[in-house]
Amino acid sequence: MAVSTTDIERDITSLVIGTSPAVQRLRAMIARVAASDVSVLLAGPSGSGKELVAQAIHAASNRSANPFVAINTGAIPAELIESELFGHEKGSFTGAHSRRTGHFENAHKGTLFLDEIGDMRFDMQVKLLRVLEERVVTRVGSSSGTPVDVRIISATHRDMDHAIADGRFRQDLFFRLGVVLVHVPALAERAEDIPLLVRHFQKGKPSGVIAHFDESALERLMAHDWPGNVRELRNVVERAGVLYGGEILGADDVDLLLTNAAPPLESRRERVAVAPVSFVPASPAPCKDHPIDLRQEIEAIELKRINMALELADGIVSEAARLLTLKRTTLIEKMRKYGVQAVA
Numbered sequence: 001m002a003v004s005t006t007d008i009e010r011d012i013t014s015l016v017i018g019t020s021p022a023v024q025r026l027r028a029m030i031a032r033v034a035a036s037d038v039s040v041l042l043a044g045p046s047g048s049g050k051e052l053v054a055q056a057i058h059a060a061s062n063r064s065a066n067p068f069v070a071i072n073t074g075a076i077p078a079e080l081i082e083s084e085l086f087g088h089e090k091g092s093f094t095g096a097h098s099r100r101t102g103h104f105e106n107a108h109k110g111t112l113f114l115d116e117i118g119d120m121r122f123d124m125q126v127k128l129l130r131v132l133e134e135r136v137v138t139r140v141g142s143s144s145g146t147p148v149d150v151r152i153i154s155a156t157h158r159d160m161d162h163a164i165a166d167g168r169f170r171q172d173l174f175f176r177l178g179v180v181l182v183h184v185p186a187l188a189e190r191a192e193d194i195p196l197l198v199r200h201f202q203k204g205k206p207s208g209v210i211a212h213f214d215e216s217a218l219e220r221l222m223a224h225d226w227p228g229n230v231r232e233l234r235n236v237v238e239r240a241g242v243l244y245g246g247e248i249l250g251a252d253d254v255d256l257l258l259t260n261a262a263p264p265l266e267s268r269r270e271r272v273a274v275a276p277v278s279f280v281p282a283s284p285a286p287c288k289d290h291p292i293d294l295r296q297e298i299e300a301i302e303l304k305r306i307n308m309a310l311e312l313a314d315g316i317v318s319e320a321a322r323l324l325t326l327k328r329t330t331l332i333e334k335m336r337k338y339g340v341q342a343v344a
């Protein structure tokens with residue numbers, strides 16, 4: 001069955017979360033390179049989502065029914081990398097007790113993701129280049145080659161220009177791997193995606209085991225510089241769930257979470273546990289010298305409730321409308337008014 005462009009776009013959007021211009025550009029790039037078979041080099045800081053992008057390219061390509069094999073070339077001991085990538089024959093070296101196929105052959109007809117390519121030893125770079133040019137792998141200890149049909153996506157968090165200038169990385173291999181270079185942005189470059197990512201990491205979990213971030217908490221998360229990028233954010237969201245499941249967190253709690261400390265019990269005691277239907281935030285009463293803006297207050301409560309219902313309903317608008325005892329169309333109207341997006 002033919003896969004339509006819209007199906008592909010929907011797949012990419014459900015994998016790579018975010019509405020920021022940087023992520024929209026990234027998704028457009030994924031769709032474009034997925035339609036071809038060229039080698040792609042993903043450059044971006046650690047934890048920014050390079051492997052996820054590689055998976056999205058594979059999933060959107062016509063290789064998607066075949067294997068996606070991911071290996072961290074930087075983590076494999078130098079003496080094993082050749083056999084890991086290309087395989088070996090029985091007895092070809094001490095410890096080679098049986099014949100083994102390498103990752104290139106395992107990824108035949110599919111995609112091979114080579115992570116941390118910038119850390120690959122120089123002598124291995126020559127061998128890799130030869131395989132990429134000839135599309136044939138030779139197992140360690142074998143004299144004959146096996147043809148392979150593999151799409152290569154590689155990734156690095158290093159400055160490759162420096163590595164090439166210093167003679168640590170071969171320029172010819174760099175060109176071969178990076179026919180198309182894709183920049184994966186740091187989380188700090190797309191902080192507006194943070195609320196959506198938080199919701200994504202909490203999706204499908206019961207309200208009692210997730211921590212609810214109020215507006216000030218989300219703002220604090222958006223102001224953080226996230227050296228560990230999306231991976232760090234995911235860890236913070238998970239840690240928050242374990243420590244404060246069912247509670248509402250404010251900006252101060254986020255500060256403590258980001259330093260990995262637990263808020264003292266007293267400061268949390270008066271916080272209201274999340275009970276989606278019964279919880280009503282305290283608001284200052286009007287008094288002679290302090291008039292309140294009732295309409296603004298009502299809108300703030302309305303927006304909070306809508307977000308909470310959507311969160312509980314995993315982004316399903318009809319279910320969120322049921323939780324709010326609203327007609328689906330009324331909820332959609334209100335979401336439009338507040339610029340709230342439903343996440344499928």
Ligand SMILES: Nc1ncnc2c1ncn2[C@@H]1O[C@H](COP(=O)(O)OP(=O)(O)OP(=O)(O)O)[C@@H](O)[C@H]1O
Nearest residue numbers: 015016017045046047048049050051052157230231
């Ligand atoms: N846009 C995104 N939408 C949803 N999840 C994301 C997004 N970007 C990253 N993630 C998640 O963040 C985590 C880290 O991403 P990933 O492992 O792809 O990063 P990486 O850049 O390959 O890291 P490293 O450089 O350390 O190998 C994963 O759980 C991934 O699913």
